[in-house]
Amino acid sequence: MGILKDKVAIVTGASRGIGRAIAEVFAREGAHVVICGRKQDTLDQVAREIGPAVKPVVCHVGRIDQIESMIGTTAREFGRIDILVNNAGTNLAHGPCLEMDEAQFDKMVEINVKSAFRLVKLVAPGMCDRGSGSIINIASMSGLRPQVHSLLYSMTKAALIMMTQSYALELGPRGVRVNAIAPGLIQTALSEYYWRDQQRSSELFARQPIPRIGQPAEIAEVALLIASERGSYMTGQTVVVDGGLLLALL
Numbered sequence: 001m002g003i004l005k006d007k008v009a010i011v012t013g014a015s016r017g018i019g020r021a022i023a024e025v026f027a028r029e030g031a032h033v034v035i036c037g038r039k040q041d042t043l044d045q046v047a048r049e050i051g052p053a054v055k056p057v058v059c060h061v062g063r064i065d066q067i068e069s070m071i072g073t074t075a076r077e078f079g080r081i082d083i084l085v086n087n088a089g090t091n092l093a094h095g096p097c098l099e100m101d102e103a104q105f106d107k108m109v110e111i112n113v114k115s116a117f118r119l120v121k122l123v124a125p126g127m128c129d130r131g132s133g134s135i136i137n138i139a140s141m142s143g144l145r146p147q148v149h150s151l152l153y154s155m156t157k158a159a160l161i162m163m164t165q166s167y168a169l170e171l172g173p174r175g176v177r178v179n180a181i182a183p184g185l186i187q188t189a190l191s192e193y194y195w196r197d198q199q200r201s202s203e204l205f206a207r208q209p210i211p212r213i214g215q216p217a218e219i220a221e222v223a224l225l226i227a228s229e230r231g232s233y234m235t236g237q238t239v240v241v242d243g244g245l246l247l248a249l250l
């Protein structure tokens, strides 16, 4: 029997990469998983590949109407939401800090931070009413250490980590756990710039205690622990899953 049997989960940004891996692992463990992204055909393809436990729903997490519609669809079909994974994120504004403009600032905040705020506001009340729920925010090690040319990404991920702690403090007494995962370099489309170039990646991994790139499934198994009852005494934490890279940067 799966450890998420009959749980209902929403995983944002699950048409590829880390989100898709989380959806796969949750489905393997018996959950019903609503996956979202911006494109119907890629979501449908993922749903076909993972199986009937997955329900694809198009939702741009920067649009409140689409978020409301996804929550409504989930509530109508499954009656409740037990697990929320705020995974969708972007790194569209990469470059020297003084070259960042207000439009980039707003976009990064909207997708990486405000989306989580909006989703928690809609999902957490039901969890509080039932006295049970697990919310997982996918942050980044960049939210714990600054990186050159990563002002807006680091800033938004740091905000997500503090949101995690603030929600955990208030929602814990109502039965809702809120945690974050801070991945290091994971092999996905988002991080291609860092791993595609052989020289850049070998320099990075030479210093890392586990000297290789991480895989999306290695984040998904940690998300499973936090989402399930096995993580029942964890809240407000940011679990760093980075092959030890942060240690090497100290």
Ligand SMILES: NC(=O)c1ccc[n+]([C@@H]2O[C@H](COP(=O)([O-])OP(=O)(O)OC[C@H]3O[C@@H](n4cnc5c(N)ncnc54)[C@H](OP(=O)(O)O)[C@@H]3O)[C@@H](O)[C@H]2O)c1
Pocket (backbone or CB within 6 Å): 012, 013, 014, 015, 016, 017, 018, 019, 036, 037, 038, 039, 042, 059, 060, 061, 062, 087, 088, 089, 090, 111, 138, 139, 140, 141, 182, 183, 184, 185, 186, 187, 188, 189, 190, 191
């Ligand atoms: N990969 C890494 O090394 C790494 C490290 C630390 C943290 N992270 C974090 O992990 C999370 C997942 O990243 P990833 O590496 O798996 O990225 P990815 O492979 O690029 O996947 C991103 C997913 O998010 C969806 N998405 C993007 N913008 C969206 C939006 N506005 N609304 C709804 N869905 C949206 C994408 O689908 P569509 O394009 O079809 O919408 C896709 O399914 C992000 O929060 C990222 O910051 C990644």
